[in-house]
Amino acid sequence: YTETSWEVFPQGLTDTLxxxxxxxxxxxxxxxxxxxxxxxxxxxxxxxxxDSLRVDYLRKHIGAVHHGNRGRLGHVRGYMRGR
Incomplete structure (x- = not known):
């Protein structure tokens, strides 16, 4: 979970793609x-x-995008992480 109590859920990104x-x-x-x-x-x-929490977060979400693209779940052309 994040500092704002949001769940970290990379599968949600794959599902959305x-x-x-x-x-x-x-x-x-x-x-x-x-x-x-x-x-x-x-x-x-x-x-x-x-900053291992952010590194882990980004690693998992970039992995979800990569998995989604290879599995034909979406055609992601760009990924900007935000601040």
């Missing part, structure tokens, strides 16, 4: 906002911010 494909005959899709609110670590270690 499938719905778009079926409902609208597989149009090109641009995901223009995809992100989550997580706790921001106040201190960087060795000049790098340890």
């Amino acid at each position: 499938q719905w778009i494909r079926e409902r609208y005959d597989n149009p090109p899709v641009y995901i223009t906002e995809n992100g989550a609110a997580f706790y921001d670590p106040p201190v960087a270690e060795n000049g790098r911010v340890v």
